[in-house]
Amino acid sequence: xxxxxxxxxxLAAAATPENxxxxxxxxxxxxxxxxxPGIGPAMAVALLLPATYALEPTQAFIMFAGIxxxxxxxxSTTSILLNTPGESASVMTAIEGNKMAKSGRxxxxxxxAAIGSFxxxxxxxxxxxxxxxxxxxxxxGIGAPSYFAIMVLALxxxxxxxxxxVVRGLAALFTGLTIGLVGLDLNTxxxxxxxxxxxxxxxxxxVVVAVGIFALGEALWVAAHLRRTPLQxxxxxxxxMGRDDLRRSWGPWLRGTALGFPFGAIxxxxxxxxxxxxxxTERKLAKGREFGEGAIEGVAGPEAANNASAAGxxxxxxxxxxxxxxxxxxxxxxxxxxxxxxxxxLLDEQSDLVWTLxxxxxxxxxxxxxxxxxxxxxxxxxxxxxxxxxxAGILFFACLGAxxxxxxPFDIGLLLAFGLLGLAMRRFGLPVLPLILGVILGPLMExxxxxxxxxxxGDLSGLVDEPLAVVVYGLIALLLVVPRLVRRxxxxxxxxxxxxxxx
Amino acid sequence: MTDRTDxxxxxxxxxxxxxxxxxxxGLAAALAVVGLVTVYDASQLGVGFADPVGPRVFPYxxxxxxxxxxxxxxxxxLRGDVPEGEGGEDVDLTQGADWVTVAKLVAVLLVTIATVxxxxxxxxGGILFAGACWALGSQTLIRDVIVGVVLAVASxxxxxxxxxxPLTPGILDGIL
Numbered sequence: 001x002x003x004x005x006x007x008x009x010x011l012a013a014a015a016t017p018e019n020x021x022x023x024x025x026x027x028x029x030x031x032x033x034x035x036x037p038g039i040g041p042a043m044a045v046a047l048l049l050p051a052t053y054a055l056e057p058t059q060a061f062i063m064f065a066g067i068x069x070x071x072x073x074x075x076s077t078t079s080i081l082l083n084t085p086g087e088s089a090s091v092m093t094a095i096e097g098n099k100m101a102k103s104g105r106x107x108x109x110x111x112x113a114a115i116g117s118f119x120x121x122x123x124x125x126x127x128x129x130x131x132x133x134x135x136x137x138x139x140x141g142i143g144a145p146s147y148f149a150i151m152v153l154a155l156x157x158x159x160x161x162x163x164x165x166v167v168r169g170l171a172a173l174f175t176g177l178t179i180g181l182v183g184l185d186l187n188t189x190x191x192x193x194x195x196x197x198x199x200x201x202x203x204x205x206x207v208v209v210a211v212g213i214f215a216l217g218e219a220l221w222v223a224a225h226l227r228r229t230p231l232q233x234x235x236x237x238x239x240x241m242g243r244d245d246l247r248r249s250w251g252p253w254l255r256g257t258a259l260g261f262p263f264g265a266i267x268x269x270x271x272x273x274x275x276x277x278x279x280x281t282e283r284k285l286a287k288g289r290e291f292g293e294g295a296i297e298g299v300a301g302p303e304a305a306n307n308a309s310a311a312g313x314x315x316x317x318x319x320x321x322x323x324x325x326x327x328x329x330x331x332x333x334x335x336x337x338x339x340x341x342x343x344x345x346l347l348d349e350q351s352d353l354v355w356t357l358x359x360x361x362x363x364x365x366x367x368x369x370x371x372x373x374x375x376x377x378x379x380x381x382x383x384x385x386x387x388x389x390x391x392a393g394i395l396f397f398a399c400l401g402a403x404x405x406x407x408x409p410f411d412i413g414l415l416l417a418f419g420l421l422g423l424a425m426r427r428f429g430l431p432v433l434p435l436i437l438g439v440i441l442g443p444l445m446e447x448x449x450x451x452x453x454x455x456x457x458g459d460l461s462g463l464v465d466e467p468l469a470v471v472v473y474g475l476i477a478l479l480l481v482v483p484r485l486v487r488r489x490x491x492x493x494x495x496x497x498x499x500x501x502x503x
Numbered sequence: 504m505t506d507r508t509d510x511x512x513x514x515x516x517x518x519x520x521x522x523x524x525x526x527x528x529g530l531a532a533a534l535a536v537v538g539l540v541t542v543y544d545a546s547q548l549g550v551g552f553a554d555p556v557g558p559r560v561f562p563y564x565x566x567x568x569x570x571x572x573x574x575x576x577x578x579x580x581l582r583g584d585v586p587e588g589e590g591g592e593d594v595d596l597t598q599g600a601d602w603v604t605v606a607k608l609v610a611v612l613l614v615t616i617a618t619v620x621x622x623x624x625x626x627x628g629g630i631l632f633a634g635a636c637w638a639l640g641s642q643t644l645i646r647d648v649i650v651g652v653v654l655a656v657a658s659x660x661x662x663x664x665x666x667x668x669p670l671t672p673g674i675l676d677g678i679l
Binding site for chain 2: 037053054164165167168170171174175177178181185187188190192193218219220221222223224225226227386387388389391392393395396399400403404407409412413415416419420423424426427428429430442445446449450453454457458
């Protein structure tokens with residue numbers, strides 16, 4: 001059956017009243033948690049994972065889809081109304097969005113963000129439907145050496161090419177790989193880095209690692225630097241946009257989608273680069289009109305790019321089983337929790353589940369628009385929660401999530417240990433993404449490495465005996481050289497903009 | 504990149520000796536130790552037959568990589584490379600770090616770990632919330648305790664009724 005037919009089946013499976021309820025619940029929870037300051041989509045998904053434990057996989061994934069898009073949308077609300085984006089993907093939205101809000105156009109900024117997210121998310125999900133299955137068909141044929149090379153590519157991209165500091169990126173990556181080593185060796189059954197502890201030999205619960213690094217680490221870091229002066233929050237009514245706003249928004253939405261989707265599908269650090277490119281494109285096309293004073297194009301474009309890249313990440317996740325963003329890593333951990341082995345076979349073996357998930361992404365996206373346009377003023381009030389109670393609440397739910405899985409205080413101890421690691425990373429400017437990808441990809445990489453070398457009898461040439469692997473290693477070499485030139489331009493651009501603003 | 508612009512600005516206003524973040528040397532040392540432990544731990548593993556790679560190779564690479572990165576980090580630190588702390592909605596990097604608050608929060612979490620089996624989630628969760636509020640400087644302790652108890656008991660029932668997972672009842676066994 002072709003993809004469209006399978007998607008329609010998925011929609012039929014997802015659209016039962018009960019499943020729609022889970023989708024709506026997911027959207028509401030996701031937006032709720034995503035709007036809270038200091039919480040990005042990855043943390044929202046990790047914190048809310050325990051809420052899906054008792055559900056069937058299908059229902060859990062329907063709820064997940066809602067949580068995911070809800071969390072993304074919540075992040076944009078925060079950056080427009082507070083001008084202090086919690087994550088790199090919202091930086092570009094905040095520039096014009098907050099200026100719009102300050103000049104009394106918060107309603108239009110929120111509306112263009114919400115509708116743009118809907119447009120980009122829907123187009124992006126449909127693109128996943130048409131790209132993932134052919135890619136999976138190709139991927140079934142590739143062997144361990146190529147898989148290993150692709151994972152090396154993902155890690156090199158996130159650790160050494162994209163970050164501000166190569167040494168810090170690598171430090172985070174190797175720390176993550178070390179964390180991934182803990183537990184029984186899959187081939188020989190010997191415990192590694194377990195120091196005689198059965199808890200550690202059992203392998204670390206990835207959700208505890210993620211919640212510790214994201215949620216507890218963030219809470220501890222905020223505690224060390226809590227802003228004592230209250231932020232200025234802009235009051236907002238129900239989002240709406242006029243004919244003129246719509247005329248100015250649709251172009252940026254589509255261009256943002258076109259930029260965001262491919263960047264989401266490759267390991268390029270998520271939405272950072274496409275949102276930046278989208279902002280620059282719109283600023284050039286608008287010929288400076290209003291830019292810097294709250295131009296709606298500057299909100300519409302980056303928001304669409306952000307959501308399209310969020311959809312794009314499902315292509316490598318579903319077709320290859322390789323996560324390229326922090327959120328995708330957490331999703332992969334959730335899949336594994338249900339005993340589902342991600343990889344190219346997933347689309348065949350768990351076909352129903354995958355198509356229902358894709359269909360729920362479309363449904364969740366629609367529900368997001370329907371629910372959140374009227375609810376926006378309510379969400380904005382969440383920004384006023386007093387900070388001690390807010391971060392105490394995050395701590396409470398982080399511990400609850402860690403504890404509920406096994407009902408073992410040891411897991412809260414692990415949570416604390418990873419929270420302190422997360423704190424240290426924020427203090428020393430280590431990026432989180434290479435670490436979390438290292439934790440997830442490390443064990444997978446080792447598996448492919450050992451398989452590749454077993455076939456070749458231990459000869460290192462076994463790593464390059466597939467053409468694809470050679471091509472990927474060539475690409476890695478290229479990536480290590482070219483971005484040095486590109487980054488210089490990317491760094492100069494914002495500097496130039498700052499100067500423009502000053503003058 | 505902000506490092507660079509900051510440095511440029513300070514040069515313009517007042518020439519200062521290059522800043523160094525010596526605490527970063529501690530991080531480098533910690534990474535090196537973890538790397539060495541990883542390598543040592545791997546060297547204690549037995550290698551099965553019919554497995555030309557074995558369980559040792561990957562940890563050797565990872566641990567070795569960690570040691571190399573630690574050395575690089577120490578070098579750039581001594582050359583005056585200063586990390587850029589992560590910003591955020593509620594983060595004010597213009598003031599010094601308040602490690603007392605962090606220590607209080609860690610203490611609250613340690614209490615949680617120590618008491619959760621004995622007292623049960625419904626009690627310990629309440630202590631956790633109220634204690635964290637107190638650590639973060641809340642002035643409304645009575646309200647925090649009430650909110651904490653409501654959250655803890657509600658989440659206990661939420662997990663029990665909604666998800667079918669009975670969290671540890673602890674001393675409230677039979678009451679909940």
